Structures are given as C-alpha cells and as structure tokens.
Amino acid sequence: MLILEAERLAIAFGGVRAIDGVSISIAAGQVFSIIGPNGSGKTTLFNLVSGIYTPNDGSIRLAGETVTGLAPEQLARRGLSRTFQNLQIFSRMSVLENVMVGRHRHERTGILADLLHWPSVARQNQATREAARAALARVSLADVANRPAGSLAYGALKRLEIARALASEPTVLLLDEPAAGCNPVETQELDHVIRSIVKGGITVVLVEHDMRLVMNISDRVHVLANGRTLAEGSPEQVRSDPAVIEAYLGVHGSQEAGRAFD
C-alpha cells in the first residue's frame, strides 16, 4: 500500500525552481531516503510534503487522501510528523515536557477544564506523562527526563526530537538529517532507533548526508539534483548508478565513496 505519494511537485522561490516536477511514491513500512548534493532541494521537498510550503504545482496524497495545501497541524492530525535539520527544541521546558507536547493531538480536554483543573485534566496529564516516558525510553533518554531540554548534548537533542515526533504516534515520520553533526557512536545509536521505529510499523522518510547510514537502512533511495529527480532505486542500484556517482559525488568523490562502502 502506498502511504505517501507526491506527484509532479514544483515550487519556485523568486524564479529559482527549488523543486521542479518531482514525483515520489512511498510504500507503507519502508525506509525511504532522499539524498542529493547541498542545495538539491531535499529539505524543500520535506517542507512541501509536511505542509510548511504550499506547492505551486503538483499534488500530495497521504494514505490515499489528497492533502495538497493542508497546514502542518492538519497533516499532523492525519499522522504525518517530522523532525528538523536545525533543531526545533522547546528549550524552556524539560525533556519530558518536550515529549508531552508531542501527545497534543491525542489530548482531549477543553480550555475550561484546563483552567479549572477538572479531574479529567489530571487523568489526561498522567496518561500523557506515561506515553511520553515510553517514547523517551525508545530513544534511550528516559534517565534525563527531568533535565531542562536546553542542557542536553547535540546528539541527545536529535533523539529528543525523534521521541517527540514518535509520541504523536505518526504513520509517516520525516527525519531531516538526523545524523548531521553526530559522532559515529551517536550515528550508530540512530541506526538502531530508526530500525526500531520501522519495526513498530511507522514509515520513515529520511533526508541524510551520511551515506553509510542511508545505504544501511534504506529500502529505497531517491536522488535529487538541482531540484529534479536524478535516480531512484534500491541502495545497490543507486550506489552503482554512474549518473548518481558523477552528479552527486563528482569524480573525486566517487573514489572516496568507493572506499567508504568497502
């Protein structure tokens, strides 16, 4: 079953065609990676799919329904969540509270109940807290739950964003460069986390520069260059595609890559 489809998406910023006729279709339960050189439009594609930008052209379907032009909060309620390349942490709140915010779409209390702290609010808070703790445990952050979020190390913050998104129980999770700035140990942890997310039945769409991570865990890889699709296929197909190697890595880079994958 196709969970997320984009058809001939296009958006231009002041005449620059950042994304130009890109189509993707992602089957449920896959790890689908989007790669490409800097400026090739990966994050723009993410911003289109998650509703932050509205496409000039093309359409997006989530679980078969057309969702083109819906706002991020509306998409979130339909089960699409994401993380950010430049961290978007609620730094004034504790680690646990950050993840509790992720439960928002499942919380059912009104403003009056919240003001008067009706028993339903206390029950809701308790349920939210437990679900948030469970999400933190999935990314091995349970023991720092009560620390201020701003005090965590970079790699931990990356995982905190994932936990927060997981707490919203998405069907599709977009991860925007989760390994950027992480050391090899943190990247290894991330590999485990993503595998466990997929095992839980969530479709993962990944934008990533760390080729080792991408090639390890992806079911399919989509290559962008200058806002257009360059290639798509299994990691093996993409890795050996001469057009990809040349356009994406350059002649010198292709030698480097060859070493990295050995």
Added chain:
Amino acid sequence: MSLRALLQTRLSTAILVAAIVIVLPLFFPSAYYYRIGALVFIFALAVVGLNLLMGFAGQVSLGHAGFLGIGAYSVAIGPVHFGAPSWLCLFAGAALSGVVAFAVGRPILRLKGHYLAVATLGFGLLVAIILNNEAGWTGGPDGMSVPKLTLFGWRVLGADAWYWIAGTTFVGGFVLAINLMESPTGRALQAIHDSEIAARVLGIDVARKKLTIFIISAIYASVAGSYLALFNAYITPDAAGFLRSIELVAMVVLGGMGSIFGSLVGAAVLVVLPQVLTVFHEYEQALLGLIVMVFMIFLRQGIIPSIAARVAGWRKC
C-alpha cells in the same frame, strides 16, 4: 524539596499566595496600607493575565491597558448612562474585552515580535483616543466618577473591604493561571513560545491557541480595570494609556516572565516603590527608574526566576 520544585507544585503556591493575602493585614498600621494592598492585588491580577500571554506563550502586548480601560469604563458608563448594576457591568465589560480581543487578535496575532508589539501598541492608543474623544459618554480627558459597587444591598466603601475583594479575586485568578499552565493547553502555549513550527508539526493549532490566551489575558485585564475604577471611584483615560501598558509589561518582566508568582512580586514592587519614594520629592521618578534598572541588571531573568535559580545553585554547592 528545592524552592523551585516547591514553587512549581500547584497546591503549595496557591496556599502560599492565599496566606500572603490573609496574613499581610496583621502588619498594617493604618487604612492607607489596605489601600496600597488592594492596588497591588488589582494590578497583580492584570499582570498575571499579561504574563500568561508574554511569559508563557511569548506574545508581547504593548496595548494591554486598552483592555484595562474597557473594563474600567464599563463599570463607569453602564451604571451612569444605563442605570445597570456595577457587578453586571463588570461581567459585561469582561465579555466585551473578550470579544474585542477576538476581533483584534485574529488579524494581529499573525505578526511576530516587534511587529506584534507595534500592532498592540496601536490598539492601546486607539482605545485611549476613543475614551478621550467620546466626551459625552466618558467625560473626555477629565474622566468621570464611578458609582460605588453595591453587592447584595451592601455598598462597598472602605479600603479594607476592597483589599479583601481584590485579594480573593487575585487568588482565584492566580489558581486558574497555574492550573492552565499544567494542562495540555499550557504545554502547547509554552511550546509555541520556543518554536511555532515544531508546535505546528505536532498538531497544535498555533493561531487558535494564541487567540485563546490573548482573550483570556484581556479578560484578566478587564476585570482588574473594573476593580480599579470601582475602587478609586473615578476614572480617566490615563487608565488605558500607553504609560499604563508599559507599566504592566514592566511588572511582568520585573517579577519574572513565565513566573505567575513573579507577577505578584512585580506588581507589588512597582505599586509600593513610588509610595515609599515620595519622601525624595522631585527625585522620586529618577530613583524609581534607577532601582528598576539595578533590579534588571542583577536579577536579569526577573526577581522570582533569578532568586529561584540562585537558591538552586547554592544547594548544588
């Protein structure tokens, strides 16, 4: 339990604030002190509302005295021109402020930072100008006298009576505020403060949450304005003026953004200090400014959060 943790449990803070209201009069040598106490709680009520908007949701308002003015003139115009009971006008004023906040908030809460500040500033000026110009209704710049509040046949006159009314209402408003912050809505508001985009991708309707808290904070200010008018028995457009708005913001920042208890402290400092400083005659205003500067330099997060952080720091040592 650390001071911070203690301040964070809802019940203990509520009890602490109620105790302050009850115990304080034991140290009052004269009725004048009741008057100051009542003013502190009236302003603190407005400041709690503004703090919900500024300190928690991170949305600045430089026109909040506009809502103070709507509340104040509701209990002046209603009884004088329509013969309506003051208490009813207080509720009507609060409802009107809510409606105005809805109408004004929808377009301007899209704006961010300085742009929102200027838009709210414009709203405050607008209210003040209307109150100045509609002299037939409001008495113009000279203001108008406000009939005394009558509750169940009892005419509320003395400063001590107003102390208890304002104190009780403040405790109520305080409890509602801390309830809100420990609820799904409160968490959503704090999330909006730090990252609107992250809040949105988690399913939070940011525009709606901002509007909700703007309306709530307007109602707080409106009730405070009504109390102020009834208590002083007189009201001028200055109540809705720019300086009043700035004073409310200063109280929020001085007491501590995001600290509900800090709202009481901020209001207390800026109400009491000018009274104390009158002995310095013409230097009063200058000294007030100096003291506020010193406070902000040494307690830069505001009085309560800075002290809480220091205490937590000492405990670690």
